[in-house]
Amino acid sequence: MSSDSSEIIVPGRADFIAAKPTPSVIRVAQRYSNAIVGVLGISGVDYDQDELERFRELAGERVLLTPNHPTNTDPALVFHLSAQVSQSFRYLACRESFDHCLGLWGHLIKRIGAHSVIRGTADRASFRATRELLASPASKLVIFPEGEVYSQNDTLLPFHDGVFQLAFWALEDARKDDESATLFIQPVALKYKFTTDMRLPILFSLNRLEHFTGSPIAHTASTYERLRGIGFAMLRSLEREYRLPSPKEKDEDLESDFTPRLEAIKEAILQRVALAVGIPDPRGETLPERMRTLIHAIETVTRDEPDPATKTPYDTELRRQQRERARPLLRDLDRIANWIAVYDGYVREDPTPERLFDLLVRLERECFGRSYLTGPRRARVRLPEPLNLGDRLAAYRAARRAEVRAVAKEAEKRIFTELRSR
Structure with missing residues (x-):
């Protein structure tokens, strides 16, 4: 659900697009998730079954998933993950991606559960929707914290602190109604490997x-x-x-x-x-x-x-x-x-x-203006140990910016460790 920057905004278009998740659309898309990643050149996806089981145990919890973003294939790969754990995720997608294919792509992804954000500005409507969603019981939201497709298989761009600030705000909102509420940060490490001699x-x-x-x-x-x-x-x-x-x-x-x-x-x-x-x-x-x-x-x-x-x-x-x-x-x-x-x-x-x-x-x-270099790849998805923001709320209230940065760096570190493992 990413895009390059070469598209000029269509005059008169809506700035914010809300998600309209449609269970029947999500179920059909999940059923064909193997075919979807196959069309994108991914011959298969490898998971660690213990990690999947640990994630399934968070089904009733609020979870912010934070994958790395090396390719435009990554959103489809995270959607494939949602099918593996039989859960519906929600997604934060850049505003320009909703205009692709004369807007038809936008109609599809909002029904899968995506809402928009205008990058490079304080998009208050998007931030409010994101915060409310994260505060909702059992929500699962995917945000790519690097903010850009960076096209490198095993390195990272610095994570945006604002993603994790929204998570802390959402947890404080949730605690107003439930003092025991918590929110987990689930780092997701995505890596690709060629299956043929290149x-x-x-x-x-x-x-x-x-x-x-x-x-x-x-x-x-x-x-x-x-x-x-x-x-x-x-x-x-x-x-x-x-x-x-x-x-x-x-x-x-x-x-x-x-x-x-x-x-x-x-x-x-x-x-x-x-x-x-x-x-x-x-x-x-x-x-x-x-x-x-x-x-x-x-x-x-x-x-x-x-x-x-x-x-x-x-x-x-x-x-x-x-x-x-x-x-x-x-x-x-x-x-x-x-x-x-x-x-x-x-x-x-x-x-x-x-x-x-x-x-x-x-x-x-x-x-x-485009790449002619292609090759079949197999993807690897790893789910490192999640971070429980409830355990870090006291530290956050004592030093907010420092704790937000610490959580961002820890999520970054856990993904980087997985990317560098063979």
Whole structure:
């Protein structure tokens, strides 16, 4: 239930979409959950039966499920989990995802139990609905706390504290009616592994990218050396595009750390878009938060319509031009979203087919607007020990921000440990 940022909001659409869970729709979808993940290229899903049984024991409890978000397949995988435990989950989904397929996708996911949130802003209607849902007895709500699809199989983006703040508020609400009420945080670790030899598809991808970026064709070099050559060629092109200095050729070292240059490009994109939008310093502590602030600002400008009582054809034309100006800015922000978790050394430190695939998919999206690299995968779903917020409520009341951060970091840690296990 995620989306990239390239979609401009449709004028006049509703800001908040409430869930309308329909039991018959949920039952049918759960019955075919294996087929659903199969269509998405997942040949099977592995669970730990003891973990599933432990989760089933929480059937009567309030539970916030917090999965990692490496791919757009993840929501379907979590829905598959709901079928395994014979429970109905509710979902928080980005607002733009409800507009896909002319709105037909939105009609489906709200009947499965999804309600919307506008990322990058204080969406009060969504926060209120989320808080009320979490406070309800036996509720099961899925929120991806990274907030973005980050396209890396075994790393994480920092979790948003606000997700866990909502959980504490909901628990305090529940305790007004029931002093023994509690709420569990259930971390969910999602990881994918190829079921076939990916060497040939990876070589084809390297060939495509070398031809497109002008990187020297190096068939005798190692896969990793070819990958760095492509990354090097792309860095120089991006630095020219964003008017950033590149090291002189005699000073360049293919073995040097590319991360500072990549971070400089991300920052240059943010500043370029912020200047165009009229926001001198995008709000947010992290790169994803600052990016979301800009996306929301662009969507707000393109959504606002002149007063119908005074609108003229000229007003309509000005608004059309505004939307046209916004499209290149959103494409720039798409570039950041595509590279959001990338750092130099990701493949070198663990050169698995999955990590090579992660990076090559990003490079192909950057160059071709889509990825041609595919392969059958099997998914692994792990449910680490849940956190009982009732046990942490006293600490939260003594130091609210610190305890919210501690819970977020603990959920993050439990997922990361599972992702790094073989």
